[in-house]
Amino acid sequence: MIAFCNIDKIYKMTITTRQLGHLKEMGITLWHRKTLVSKNQVSQTMTDEETQVNNIITEISASEVGSKQIFQDILCALSIQTTDISWQKSHIDLGLFNWQFVEDTKIYYEKCTLTTPSIHKISQSNVIKRQLWQTIIKHNLIS
Numbered sequence: 001m002i003a004f005c006n007i008d009k010i011y012k013m014t015i016t017t018r019q020l021g022h023l024k025e026m027g028i029t030l031w032h033r034k035t036l037v038s039k040n041q042v043s044q045t046m047t048d049e050e051t052q053v054n055n056i057i058t059e060i061s062a063s064e065v066g067s068k069q070i071f072q073d074i075l076c077a078l079s080i081q082t083t084d085i086s087w088q089k090s091h092i093d094l095g096l097f098n099w100q101f102v103e104d105t106k107i108y109y110e111k112c113t114l115t116t117p118s119i120h121k122i123s124q125s126n127v128i129k130r131q132l133w134q135t136i137i138k139h140n141l142i143s
Contacts, residue, residue, distance in 0.1 A: 017084040017095030060101065062087040070123040074132075078142055097141065107131045109139045 065071055066082065075082065078094070086093040091100040097112045105128060107116045114135070122128050136142060 016079060020095065059089060060087065060092065065092070065119050068119045068123060070129075071119050077136070107135050109135050109141070114141070 072082075075085070080094055084095055088098075091098045091113070097109070097114055099114045099116070101118045102115055103117075105117050105121065105125075107114075107128065109115070116122060116132055117128060122132060
């Protein structure tokens with residue numbers, strides 16, 4: 001997500017991998033704001049991150065995840081084509097953000113990483129689907 005600042009407002013927009021590539025070819029550098037945090041928040045965040053790292057599903061099967069209809073539907077909603085994604089061991093690189101899977105049932109988005117349960121768990125639960133959709137809308141991940 002890119003934020004453009006005006007004196008009164010901050011404009012947020014999401015661009016696709018293809019659009020990012022075009023901007024890079026034109027020599028346009030994109031910037032995003034990093035927020036300042038206190039030392040207490042940093043130590044709490046580090047503890048939370050350590051817990052999250054332990055729950056990450058380390059091996060993602062591209063054929064298993066990619067063949068699920070719900071995964072294809074989510075990519076379509078995000079305006080991302082399968083040719084634009086890159087499969088890593090612990091996450092899927094979608095261009096503007098990464099998508100990682102955890103054993104937990106929580107869904108959250110921080111530091112350009114969408115964290116969800118496995119595709120199998122998402123497809124079986126309407127509650128998790130709703131949480132995923134709300135997270136996608138909240139963080140303006142749809143272009």
